[in-house]
Amino acid sequence: MGGGQAMxxxxxxxxxxxxxxxxxxxTRTLDEVLAHFGESDGEALALRLLRDAMERQDADDVEMALILHAAADASAEEFLEPLIELFPADWHREYEDIVWMLGRLRSPRTVPTLALATHWVPEYLDWDENRALAVKAIWALGAIPGPEAQEALEGLRDNENEIIRENAVKQLTRRGEL
Known part of the structure; x- marks a missing residue:
């Protein structure tokens, strides 16, 4: 579906x-929403709406697609590429949700994006001393099996930020790697 309309x-x-x-x-069921859009598959609708919103760089519709994604309990591999592509874009505000979703996919292919999320602070999160985005990304990395996630976490052990260091060590300990 190319050049779609805004919702x-x-x-x-x-x-x-x-x-x-x-x-x-x-206050609505997924079935009611799917019926309105003439769809039967929530995951497919969320993916279509996400790709369309990205094409138009429509932050509001990205948010809607991600709400639908969560409501449909979507975890399809098809979301991997669009979410990785969307994460660093500066025209939306869904960084934390994207990190959470990438974490649920537990794919080594998400490691570079999650590693980016541990040290890059979007402008709207500049005030957050707790580094919530970074912490979510570290926990997501902790859940991903394999050497890529391991190396990313090890690289955070010497971070200048105490919260980031502590969370990286927690995840390494939990993985039994310390």
């Missing part, structure tokens, strides 16, 4: 209803 406000509202709001659960 209309009603469609965004529909997808937002899948998200868990403050103090309340979702």
């Amino acid at each position: 209309i406000p009603e469609e965004r509202d529909l997808v937002m209803d899948l998200a868990v709001g403050l103090g309340e659960g979702p």
Whole structure:
């Protein structure tokens, strides 16, 4: 699907209803949203919407696609490339969700992106002394088997930031590598 249209406000509202709001659960089911879009597969719809939003560099629609991704409990390998491509782009604000999703895929192919997330701070997270994005990325790296993730974590043991150092050591210990 090339050159798609932006989602209309009603469609965004529909997808937002899948998200868990403050103090309340979702107010729509995935089936209701799928029916509106004429789809039967939530993972496929999330992927189509994600690729389309990326093509248009539409931050709001990226957010909608990722909400749908979570609601559909998607973990398809097909999300790997788009998420890796999307992560460093500066026109969206979904860095933390992307790191979480890449972590769930547990693929050695995500290691370079997760390693980037441990030391790169997007502008909107400049205030965050706790380095939440980096910590999420370190925990995601900790869950990925293999030497690539191992090396990335070992490289963080001497980081100047105490939080990053501590979390890297925790993950290495948990992996039984220390």
